[in-house]
Amino acid sequence: MTERFTFDMIGLxxxxxxxxxxxxxxxxxxxxxxxxxxxxxFVIFGSLMGNRIGDLxxxxxxxxxxxxxxxxxxxxxxxxxxxxxxFGAKFQRNIEEMLVSPLPNYIILWGFVLGGIARGLLVGVxxxxxxxxxxxxxxxxxxxxxSVGVITAILFALAGFINAIFSRNFDDINxxxxxxxxxxxxxxxxxxxxxxxxxxxxxxxxxxxxxxxxNAFRYGMLGYSDVDVSIAxxxxxxxxxxxxxxxxxxxxxxxxxxx
Amino acid sequence: xxxxxxxxxxxxxxxxLVALKGINLEVEQGDFxxxxxxxxxxxxxxxxxxTSLVTKTAGExxxxxxxxxxxxxxxxxxxxxxxxxxxFSIFEKVxxxxxxxxxxxxxxxxxxxxxxxHYLVQLGIWDKRNNQARLLSGGMKxxxxxxxxxxxxxxxxxxxxPTAGVDIEVRRSMWAFLQKINEQGTTIILTTxxxxxxxxxxxxxxxxxxxxxxxxxxxxxxxxxxxTETFIFDLKYPLxxxxxxxxxxxxxxxxxxxxxxFGKTVNLNNLFSALSERHIEVMSMRNKTNRLEELFLRLxxxxxxxx
Numbered sequence: 001m002t003e004r005f006t007f008d009m010i011g012l013x014x015x016x017x018x019x020x021x022x023x024x025x026x027x028x029x030x031x032x033x034x035x036x037x038x039x040x041x042f043v044i045f046g047s048l049m050g051n052r053i054g055d056l057x058x059x060x061x062x063x064x065x066x067x068x069x070x071x072x073x074x075x076x077x078x079x080x081x082x083x084x085x086x087f088g089a090k091f092q093r094n095i096e097e098m099l100v101s102p103l104p105n106y107i108i109l110w111g112f113v114l115g116g117i118a119r120g121l122l123v124g125v126x127x128x129x130x131x132x133x134x135x136x137x138x139x140x141x142x143x144x145x146x147s148v149g150v151i152t153a154i155l156f157a158l159a160g161f162i163n164a165i166f167s168r169n170f171d172d173i174n175x176x177x178x179x180x181x182x183x184x185x186x187x188x189x190x191x192x193x194x195x196x197x198x199x200x201x202x203x204x205x206x207x208x209x210x211x212x213x214x215n216a217f218r219y220g221m222l223g224y225s226d227v228d229v230s231i232a233x234x235x236x237x238x239x240x241x242x243x244x245x246x247x248x249x250x251x252x253x254x255x256x257x258x259x
Numbered sequence: 260x261x262x263x264x265x266x267x268x269x270x271x272x273x274x275x276l277v278a279l280k281g282i283n284l285e286v287e288q289g290d291f292x293x294x295x296x297x298x299x300x301x302x303x304x305x306x307x308x309x310t311s312l313v314t315k316t317a318g319e320x321x322x323x324x325x326x327x328x329x330x331x332x333x334x335x336x337x338x339x340x341x342x343x344x345x346x347f348s349i350f351e352k353v354x355x356x357x358x359x360x361x362x363x364x365x366x367x368x369x370x371x372x373x374x375x376x377h378y379l380v381q382l383g384i385w386d387k388r389n390n391q392a393r394l395l396s397g398g399m400k401x402x403x404x405x406x407x408x409x410x411x412x413x414x415x416x417x418x419x420x421p422t423a424g425v426d427i428e429v430r431r432s433m434w435a436f437l438q439k440i441n442e443q444g445t446t447i448i449l450t451t452x453x454x455x456x457x458x459x460x461x462x463x464x465x466x467x468x469x470x471x472x473x474x475x476x477x478x479x480x481x482x483x484x485x486x487t488e489t490f491i492f493d494l495k496y497p498l499x500x501x502x503x504x505x506x507x508x509x510x511x512x513x514x515x516x517x518x519x520x521f522g523k524t525v526n527l528n529n530l531f532s533a534l535s536e537r538h539i540e541v542m543s544m545r546n547k548t549n550r551l552e553e554l555f556l557r558l559x560x561x562x563x564x565x566x
Contacts, residue, residue: 006365007365008365010362010365010366010367010368011362011363011365013362013368014359014362014363015362015363017359017362018351018355018359021355025350088348089348092346092347092348092349093342093344093345093346094346094347094348094351096312096342096346097346097347097356097359097360097363097407098363099310099311099312100310100311100312100335100338100340101335101360101363101364102331102332102333102335102336102363102364102365103363104332254314258311258312258313258314259272259307259312259313259314
């Protein structure tokens with residue numbers, strides 16, 4: 001193990017530890033709301049309305065929406081963690097603690113991304129446990145389910161990081177989640193199958209990246225997907241690579257963090 | 260090897276503001292170096308470039324033999340920085356802020372805790388280690404930033420207005436601490452508005468004005484250029500009339516206080532003899548202005564006149 005590797009790992013651990021400590025300290029804002037939201041979804045769409053909707057593609061409605069709801073929680077938690085934490089560090093200027101240190105850019109990026117993944121996956125686990133009060137969880141492909149969860153968290157952690165880099169005030173960090181992420185999530189097939197949509201909306205849905213990860217995750221849990229899972233995975237991994245390169249480029253240029 | 264070498268450093272911000280117009284500076288290892296200049300002179304920009312928070316437009320910065328262009332990580336490992344504004348998370352605990360900073364410099368957690376304890380004790384805020392940083396007083400926050408900057412034991416410590424807004428007692432204790440670590444071998448570069456601070460602490464001084472280096476010399480040499488000094492004398496008895504003493508300019512402040520300005524040629528013993536001959540009893544005397552302040556203003560004014 002080289003000295004450089006040890007140095008980087010200590011730096012990475014420090015950022016990750018700092019991030020986890022932060023979101024655990026304010027768990028009523030970072031963990032609890034997801035559990036409450038998901039409980040409401042299960043009560044309303046699962047128990048109350050779900051029983052009247054009947055089956056969807058051979059699954060009980062509540063079982064059909066569970067994967068999408070878990071994904072929705074992971075996406076929201078991961079994105080929010082990175083965007084709030086990195087912008088908060090910019091706002092309070094404590095990002096300078098890292099910028100003046102010899103930490104390389106990719107370690108700073110991975111520190112925040114891993115922090116986001118940690119919160120996203122923890123929320124995913126809590127939401128999954130909550131769902132046990134309403135239905136029995138099925139896992140058709142365990143490895144795929146975990147992989148899709150992790151790739152989703154990476155993708156939205158990177159997206160949150162870019163949002164934070166360009167944000168100049170607290171309004172800016174809410175614009176994308178409110179006007180982009182929420183519509184894409186609700187229209188990404190969480191609550192319905194694409195087969196139910198008119199053809200034009202089906203085509204439009206294919207340009208929504210969240211549609212692919214919801215379906216890939218649904219395939220991992222239920223063994224059913226509206227799209228080919230290998231295509232879904234390729235799109236998710238491809239997007240993650242593009243966002244990662246963008247993040248590194250922005251950090252190297254010092255956009256939003258150096259004058 | 261020099262602790263810091265700056266060559267032809269220039270910075271123009273996107274707004275068009277030219278902050279640095281070609282600064283050259285060399286700081287020897289072990290120096291206690293003062294960087295002076297009025298507000299907007301370019302001091303903070305220069306520190307920003309050295310610490311890589313600001314990107315330079317042109318020029319070269321070499322820290323401990325490592326260029327920030329070719330070996331930025333090695334260069335950054337040499338320095339600890341105490342910025343002008345508080346820049347820590349106010350919600351984090353004092354101990355966590357210092358320990359995390361050590362982690363950013365590759366120091367393992369156990370060792371980081373030991374070093375954090377050492378510096379927090381040295382700076383007198385160990386008993387506040389479990390408090391959130393927002394609960395500290397202004398002076399404590401300054402000391403926290405010094406502990407944070409020192410935790411990785413840098414070869415060069417850069418302090419941007421470190422004693423701004425702290426009371427005299429804390430300022431004096433911080434001076435004593437900085438002198439101690441300088442004696443232990445840490446090179447210190449200090450910007451300050453308190454010229455008394457620079458005169459008391461620093462061996463060398465550079466003055467920046469409007470992005471240019473106006474002066475770069477030792478404090479001693481700079482002060483030797485001062486031709487006249489003014490002292491205030493508190494007298495035992497009221498003066499009937501203002502005395503006349505050859506080579507001195509005397510101004511009456513009130514009936515028991517006079518200001519006497521005199522050149523370097525005047526011997527203080529002769530001055531006191533002249534006062535005694537006139538039956539003037541001096542109870543106490545003090546320097547009217549900070550000597551460096553006088554020179555500083557003179558240099559800045561000259562620059563403005565040249566502009």
